[in-house]
Amino acid sequence: MRIGIIGTGGIGANLARKLSAAGHAVRIANTRGPASITELAAESGVVATTLDEVHRGVEVLITSIPFGRVPDLKPIGDRLPDEVPVADTSNYLPSRDGRIEEMDSGTPQAVWIERQLGRPVVRAWNALVQTTLADKGRPPGAADRLALPVAGTDPAAKKLVMGLVDDTGFDPVDAGTVDDAWRMQAGTPAYCTELNAEQLQKALALADHDAARVRREAILAIIRSWEPSDAIFEDIVALNRTAAGLHRLLGPFRPSDSGASPTTRRTPGCS
Template identity: 45%
Template sequence: MKIGIIGAGNIGGNLTRRLTALGHDVSVANSRGPHTLTDLAEETGATPVAVRDAARGAEVVVITIPLKAVPDLPSGLLDEAAEGVAVIDTGNYYPRQRDGRIAGIEDDGLTESRWTEQHLGHPVIKAFNGTYAQDILDRPRPAGAPDRIALPVAGDDDTAKSTIRALIDELGFDTVDAGGLDTSWRQQPDTPVYGLRAGVEDVTKALSEASPERKPEFRG
């Protein structure tokens, strides 16, 4: 598939490494410009591009940037993406450590990915937000392996969700359908599933044990 990755930090960089290794056509962008991605491009064969060009023709787009930077993404970012593009949001809200107070989340009660979706004007699938970046490189396992990790995947677009779950399976991980975006608080920071390295049964259990109440340390 043609895949655009916006954000070349730990998650974005390692997804670039794995997805290119699997034979996908990957374009990668960051806020500092394509000239800063030369090393990653040489290592992986990915194409470094400007953010505004990352989604052009893409069947999958990964948004993996700090939440506070989402409103700064170019308008019409997905206008030239492939029809039916599936968009992955890996973001998390860290109001005290990084993002500051976001009124849509704090006052309006939006989940993190619903807030991101509204800014993008396109459905998103929440995935990889609680995944250790190094696990993307080190922990892939074949289907059926007893130590295969499962990742929660939330979203309202069933077709896009199926596309993303199949891609995650190809990357070497199981998935658990975590429901729609309005209940994706079940996999936000400081929930039982966040950072959990476990299989389908334990991930399903952890999702069921989450509370929608955001703890004070995760409020602005």
């Protein structure tokens, strides 16, 4: 499949690597231009291109940029054929994106993104930390395979993106329409908690809209209080599980529960 990706951060770059390794033809762009992507292109076999060209000839476009910058992509979305799905990986983080009134009043993030782009969107790969994407994909049927939620209103577009989630090493779980996509936002039991498909389905059902917003603010405050040298992605997963009360459903969290690799110290956060 011909895939375009906008964004070369922790999620976008790892998606490029995974999807290229799965046999897809991947084009990738960012705001800094192709010269900034040469190392990633050489390593992964993707094609580095410009924002003006990344959408040309693709069968799906993946946007993986900070949430607050999504409106900047509308000109690209306007040039994309109607039949080409858009999948978005971003999350609203007020400390980075600034306060967005619609988000703070409860509008689902996927609904807001669709309004900004003026076209349907599928939500995927937003509910995981970047090391989960990089290190914990497994072949279909593996006992320790994790799952990811996917939400979208167009059945065909959602099916296509779910297939790509499978190609990146995770079981796709249907999380409903864009109106249901709040169940996979920050602060919910499904967000950055590294669950298998059965557990994830239960976690999506446990989501509480008001509680999620409170948890999100508390979790982000805790993460911001950590020293950068102590910013461990496994700790972020454990924090999200604990805040959501998943110990009642899953038992005490241990890194080995999800096939965790050795502790890695990097900058914290999901996409």
